[in-house]
Amino acid sequence: xxxxxxxxxxxxxxxxxxxxxxxxxxxxxxxxxxxxxxxxxxxxxxxxxxxxxxxxxxxxxxxxxxxxxxxxxxxxxxxxxxxxxxxxxxxxxxxxxxxxxxxxxxxxxxxxxxxxxxxxxxxxxxxxxxxxxxxxxxx
Amino acid sequence: xxxxxxxxxxxxxxxxxxxxxxxxxxxxxxxxxxxxxxxxxxxxxxxxxxxxxxxxxxxxxxxxxxxxxxxxxxxxxxxxxxxxxxxxxxxxxxxxxxxxxxxxxxxxxxxxxxxxxxxxxxxxxxxxxxxxxxxxxxxxx
Numbered sequence: 643x644x645x646x647x648x649x650x651x652x653x654x655x656x657x658x659x660x661x662x663x664x665x666x667x668x669x670x671x672x673x674x675x676x677x678x679x680x681x682x683x684x685x686x687x688x689x690x691x692x693x694x695x696x697x698x699x700x701x702x703x704x705x706x707x708x709x710x711x712x713x714x715x716x717x718x719x720x721x722x723x724x725x726x727x728x729x730x731x732x733x734x735x736x737x738x739x740x741x742x743x744x745x746x747x748x749x750x751x752x753x754x755x756x757x758x759x760x761x762x763x764x765x766x767x768x769x770x771x772x773x774x775x776x777x778x779x780x781x
Numbered sequence: 782x783x784x785x786x787x788x789x790x791x792x793x794x795x796x797x798x799x800x801x802x803x804x805x806x807x808x809x810x811x812x813x814x815x816x817x818x819x820x821x822x823x824x825x826x827x828x829x830x831x832x833x834x835x836x837x838x839x840x841x842x843x844x845x846x847x848x849x850x851x852x853x854x855x856x857x858x859x860x861x862x863x864x865x866x867x868x869x870x871x872x873x874x875x876x877x878x879x880x881x882x883x884x885x886x887x888x889x890x891x892x893x894x895x896x897x898x899x900x901x902x903x904x905x906x907x908x909x910x911x912x913x914x915x916x917x918x919x920x921x922x
Contacts, residue, residue: 658820658821659821664818664819664820664821665819667815667818667819668816668819668820668831669831670815670819671812671815671816671819671828671831671832672831672832672833672837673804673806673832673837674837674840674841676840678848679848679850679911685848689848689911689912690850690911690912690914691912691916698831698833698851699851699853699854699905700830700831700833700851700854701819701820703830703854703856704820704822704825704827704830704831705820707825707827707830707856707858708820708822708824708825711824716824716826719858720826720827720858720860720861721858721859721860722858723857723858724855724856724857724858725854725855725856726853726854726855726856727853727854728852728853728906729851729852729853729854774853
């Protein structure tokens with residue numbers, strides 16, 4: 643990040659389409675070939691009572707990470723960044739997830755300034771699917 | 782590992798600080814490409830998120846028939862993993878607690894590569910009564 647960070651600065655807004663293919667492809671990256679509520683309709687129905695599988699919450703973490711990486715720059719975010727999200731509603735195929743956020747706090751720390759960003763994820767209906775914070779340390 | 786070789790997961794029996802599976806794997810270009818395609822980000826560089834280090838560590842030790850709903854994640858990034866390098870993962874039970882009469886478990890995994898570079902620390906907050914969440918999402922059913 644070349645210029646000083648302004649309070650209330652907005653991070654880039656991202657929109658992601660969730661498809662069955664993207665959910666399954668994300669799951670396929672694992673090193674254990676396991677059935678779960680993300681890739682098995684029967685398990686999702688049995689455990690959650692849903693007629694659909696869920697997108698992993700880690701997909702939302704990844705979306706938020708992308709928005710934060712674009713804001714801080716990869717050299718900063720990939721080495722000092724962190725993301726905390728609480729998942730409020732299910733994300734499933736057919737959903738469109740929009741990530742947005744703004745700077746809410748800056749604190750001096752040993753290696754620079756820790757910048758805190760309030761992050762939210764919404765679906766196509768405007769419902770909040772996840773909320774939390776992102777952080778990075780800028781020098 | 783076959784499920785019958787694993788310990789049957791029982792929420793009451795797990796202990797805070799308990800070590801979970803330690804394991805290693807090599808990050809492949811295919812894993813990275815699949816991850817990037819799945820999240821529609823050609824520059825995404827932490828495919829380790831999709832490997833789910835903490836849940837994998839749990840699944841290497843326990844046969845969890847309960848399942849759970851991911852209530853939240855915390856991730857810290859230190860260095861992007863490099864394709865072709867071995868990644869070493871250690872997992873543990875970070876915390877367990879009741880909230881609104883629902884049992885929660887926090888699992889954690891730390892990943893380091895073969896050169897000793899710290900990559901990522903991931904925590905997952907699992908609610909271990911997934912049917913309760915289903916009822917909340919579908920109160921009519």
